[in-house]
Amino acid sequence: MKFKTIFSAATVALALSGSALSMVVGGYYPSWKKAQTASIDLSKYTHIYMAFGIPSSSGTFAFDGDWFLPQVVSDLHGKGVKVLMSVGGWTGSNHFSNIVKDPSTSANMVKSFVDYVKTNNLDGIDIDWEYPGRLGDNCNVFDPASDTPNYLKFLQSLRSELDSAFGAGKKLITLALRVQPFDVNGSPSSDVSEFAKVVDYGNLMQYDINGGWNPETGPNAPFNFEQGKGMQVSFVSAIEDWTKAGWPANKLVAGVGFYGRSTIAKEDMSKDPQNQYQPQESVVPLGDSEDASWYDVCAGSTANSGTWQWKHLRDQGVLTSANTAASPWVRQWDSTSQTPWLFNPSTKQFISYDDPESIAIKMKYASSKGLAGAMVWSVNMDTPGGELMSAVRSFGSGATRRDAVPLAVSSAPAAMATSGA
Known part of the structure; x- marks a missing residue:
C-alpha cells in the first residue's frame, strides 16, 4: 500500500502537544545565512546553535x-529558546x-568558551569537531591514537569550569556526532560512556x-542502507552504534537535513526506476539558486556543492507539492532508504533529499x-x-511508517561524510 503523509490541523495539534513539547528540537543557524533566516519561525525550536565559531x-576562537548575536540571543530567550555557540564545522576543525x-x-580554549558564554549570555557550547581520530577536511590535523582520549579530557575540563562558573549543570555542552563513534586507531570506539x-x-x-564523492548515485540520508550499495551506514545504524557503545539514547538527538544533494548520472535512470544506485x-552540478x-x-x-534546499525544491519549480514533481522531473520512492529521489531525464540530474514523509x-x-x-x-x-x-x-506523536521494522544493521566501515554541518 502506498503511504501518503497528510498533515491535517489535528495532526499538527497532536505534534505540538504532549510528549512533543518535551522533546529537544535543535537547529543550526549559519551566520552567513542571516538574511535567509528572517522568515523562519525560530520559536518552534528549543535550542539554536549559532554556526560557527x-x-x-x-x-581562542x-x-x-x-x-548581530546579542539581538538574536535576546529575541530567542524572549521566546524560551536556548542559544549555544557551535564551534568548528567542516572547514573549522x-x-x-x-x-x-x-x-x-x-x-x-576552555577559558575562551567560558568567557564567551558569560559575555554573551549563552546557554552553552556546541562542539562540531569533524572528526576526532580521522581526516575530515584536507587541511585538518588528526591523531588516530590520541584525539579521542584527549577530547574526553578536554570535555571533562570544560564541564568542570562551566559548573564552577555558573553552577552545576546550568550550562549545556552538546556535540555534533558522526554516524559512528569517535575513532581510535582507525576503528570506532567501543565505549563512549565517559563522554x-x-x-x-x-x-x-x-x-x-x-553524494558526489561516490562513484554511484545514492541516498543523502538513508533510513536504512542497502546491503552492498552505497555507504554502509544509515539513520538506524547510527543510533544502534552509539547506544551499543554506551551513549544513552535519551542523550542522543536525531539529525535531519533540510536539503538534498544533486549529481549527474551517466545513464538515463528512468530506465531502471527502482534502482537509485547508478x-x-x-563533476557535481550547481544546485539551487543559492548554490x-x-x-x-x-x-x-x-x-x-550541488545542494538543493527544501524551500527551493518547492519554490523553483522542481516540486509542485511536497510529494509531486514538476515535469520533466520524476519522483521515485526507495523502500530501503525510505527516502524520495528525483531524476530529470533531460539533464540526467539526480537529487536525493528528505521530505515530510521520510522525516516522519x-x-x-x-x-x-x-532519543531526546x-x-x-x-x-x-x-x-x-x-x-x-x-x-x-511529529516526534513522539505516533506518525505512520511504511514499514515497522528496520533492516538488519551491518557492521561495515564508517562513511567519510563531507558535511558542512
Whole structure:
C-alpha cells in the first residue's frame, strides 16, 4: 500500500502537544545565512546553535556573527529558546587535534568558551569537531591514537569550569556526532560512556552519507542502507552504534537535513526506476539558486556543492507539492532508504533529499528508541510555513511508517561524510 503523509490541523495539534513539547528540537543557524533566516519561525525550536565559531591554533576562537548575536540571543530567550555557540564545522576543525593535545592551548580554549558564554549570555557550547581520530577536511590535523582520549579530557575540563562558573549543570555542552563513534586507531570506539557523563546531548549528523564523492548515485540520508550499495551506514545504524557503545539514547538527538544533494548520472535512470544506485559523473552540478562554485583551499580545487534546499525544491519549480514533481522531473520512492529521489531525464540530474514523509518515518523510529529529539541542518532551508518542521515535530506523536521494522544493521566501515554541518 502506498503511504501518503497528510498533515491535517489535528495532526499538527497532536505534534505540538504532549510528549512533543518535551522533546529537544535543535537547529543550526549559519551566520552567513542571516538574511535567509528572517522568515523562519525560530520559536518552534528549543535550542539554536549559532554556526560557527572558528578556532585558532592558540585555543581562542572567532565568530563572524558577533555583530548581530546579542539581538538574536535576546529575541530567542524572549521566546524560551536556548542559544549555544557551535564551534568548528567542516572547514573549522583543522586545529582541534593540536589544541586538545597541549595542556596550554586546551586550557585557553576552555577559558575562551567560558568567557564567551558569560559575555554573551549563552546557554552553552556546541562542539562540531569533524572528526576526532580521522581526516575530515584536507587541511585538518588528526591523531588516530590520541584525539579521542584527549577530547574526553578536554570535555571533562570544560564541564568542570562551566559548573564552577555558573553552577552545576546550568550550562549545556552538546556535540555534533558522526554516524559512528569517535575513532581510535582507525576503528570506532567501543565505549563512549565517559563522554556522555559530561555532555548533555549528542547531535547525530545522519546525512551527507552518499553524494558526489561516490562513484554511484545514492541516498543523502538513508533510513536504512542497502546491503552492498552505497555507504554502509544509515539513520538506524547510527543510533544502534552509539547506544551499543554506551551513549544513552535519551542523550542522543536525531539529525535531519533540510536539503538534498544533486549529481549527474551517466545513464538515463528512468530506465531502471527502482534502482537509485547508478553510475554518476565526478563533476557535481550547481544546485539551487543559492548554490555557487566555491574554492576549497585545502583541496586546491573549485567545485559546486550541488545542494538543493527544501524551500527551493518547492519554490523553483522542481516540486509542485511536497510529494509531486514538476515535469520533466520524476519522483521515485526507495523502500530501503525510505527516502524520495528525483531524476530529470533531460539533464540526467539526480537529487536525493528528505521530505515530510521520510522525516516522519525517522522521527517515529527515533522516538521509539527513546532519543531526546531531533536536530536540523539548517534552519534557513525550510519553507516559510515550516513544512519540514511540522514533520520534525511529529516526534513522539505516533506518525505512520511504511514499514515497522528496520533492516538488519551491518557492521561495515564508517562513511567519510563531507558535511558542512
